Amino acid sequence: MKVTFWGTRGSIASAGPATARYGGNTASVQVMGRDGTCVVLDAGTGIRSLGYALEDAVDRIDILLSHLHMDHIQGLGFFGPLFAPKVEVHIWGPPSATLDLRARLTRYFSPPLFPVQLRDLPSRVELHNAPDVPTAIGGLLVTSATVIHPGPTVGYRIEEDGASVAYLPDHEPALGPIGLPDDPAWISGFELASEVSLLVHDAQYFPDERATRVGWGHSSTVEVAAFARRARVGRVACFHHDPAHDDATIDRLVTEVGEAAPGITVIGAREGETLEI
């Protein structure tokens, strides 16, 4: 299984020389199975470049949306395969108690926000609720679960032959007065992340930044380190970089997470980087 980061930024794209190393595009991560199965986690602005890279390489793509905030769907309208008639695109997203996924995506895929209607896309688009039981997508086994973040939001776990990746790009497991509970059954996202080879996790803030943003749905260095340790993960990729953080600041943040999570390899997710799991 190969994991490639096409967009690592949170909240809003932040291109420029100060963010060139970790990248300025918003969330989009490609997971390629050994049999060629192509799954894309989120459709932030990073997915546009992935579309060019794929060209005619696949005839089916599964896009797994964690939630429908703009930084996770904004690139969808610029994803080339959606405009290719021969491609089958399956879009999976968190269930909502009120509107189905089509109705919610149509808010973006319609004027005045976007000129093309969802129903007019040339590709064969199918929409699904994110699977809450392990579900095979090609050679990959995918599970999702709702996690703490404002609005319907899920995290994903993807497995293949003993290798596993958990993707929790926007996650505030320590929300509330008790921080991370002692009992793992009460920790948001724990089951998804438990003992995964690679945890791609929200690490947007330093502790002093989160102190004034409690309830915004994101983690600080302290929480991502504690969560990774409790879940006994192999490796952590700090993700959803704050748009105000330049490369040097993210270096410092990643170091801080590493110091708080001894024994776990901690990296900062970098746009264009591929990890072999």
Add this chain to the structure above:
Amino acid sequence: MAQQPIELILFRQLATNLAVPVFLVDERGDLVFLNEAAGDLLGIRFDDVDQLPFERWATMFRPRTPEGELMPAETLPLSLAVLERRPAHDTISLTGADGVDRTIEVTAFPLEGGGGRLIGAVAMFWERETP
């Protein structure tokens, strides 16, 4: 223990910070959390009891009508909320684990998630002031 649904996790987080007594059960009706204020009224601490099956908590406080008639477990407001998936309110006299008799007003309601999935139910209650 299996992972709890996110709605229960969030409600527990909220209840932890409330001064109003809160009693939280899962979709089977088993107690999964009570906050400190509820513990004070019932004479127990959650750390001491952890989780309690429905059959246990629904009888252990000897719930009675204000007239002193024992109330069957399935007629309690929280039982109605989880078994019949509807809000319910009642006045109940009970004997806490500390041996103290109290009369409380209970409001209970079901917790339903996306697609109408039953997740559990919540009871919030208040000690009735003696006239």
